[in-house]
Amino acid sequence: MLAWFTNDETTPAGSADLALEALARDLAAQGLPVAGAVQRNLDLGPDCACDMEMIVLGDPGPPLRISQSLGPGAQGCRLDTGALEEAVARTAPHLPGAGLVVIPKFGRQEAMGRGFRALIGQAVADGQPVVLYVPRQQRAAFLDFAGDLAVQIAPADLRSWCLDRFAAAS
Template identity: 55%
Template structure:
């Protein structure tokens, strides 16, 4: 069970992260056993790029900074791919007994088979429901990865989808 959501191009920066963070908070408060991570961006002002960190569910006190400071004038990708792999490994280590997996997004690293791909694949193989955000730019790669087996959800239906999966795991 693999489900994803997208956002319109004019959605505020970081909106998917906020949606998933609220969803995790709501579901976690119901006592469900979640695995996964949510991304938190720290805004450094209009003239600076944000710092990005992943909060592994159950280890929120140990965030993984996944952005690099490249210095003034740099234009390269700021993602620290090694840190992303560390976060993915920490999530995978916490999947035993989980009822639902939340992945921040299917991004560029996942599109090339890295990042959270092995975590998502393991969850799907283990019949663990997975929910993630897929940015517009990665939808073709995600479609290739999922083989058309993923369910697209509207944002308004995310909580219901999660509750339905959780009730099935208890039923």
């Protein structure tokens, strides 16, 4: 099962990341076997874009910085794709035995067949429930990828959907 959520235009940037991090932390604190990764955005002040780091759930290593500084006035994508791939590689060994997989988002990299895309597919193929955020811009690509395996849930229902998956598995 693959659950996804999106936010509307009025939701502050970074809200999905905060929601997934809080969800993963809450479920792990209850002793539930959660794997995956969450993104944390570090505010650097009003004149600077935030730094992005990936926290691999269950991994003792430090968070991975997945953004790169492009300098003043830069307009390009700040994602460090090599660091994202490293985060995926560090996430994969933690999936076996997990009752739930949390993925930060199905973003541009996943839409292009990179990033967490293969890991999402493998978890679903292995029967593991996956929950993730899908930005509005990537919705069509995500639905092409997921087909009828995906179910959209409201952000307010994330926790109950996840707990229902654990209850169904026991």
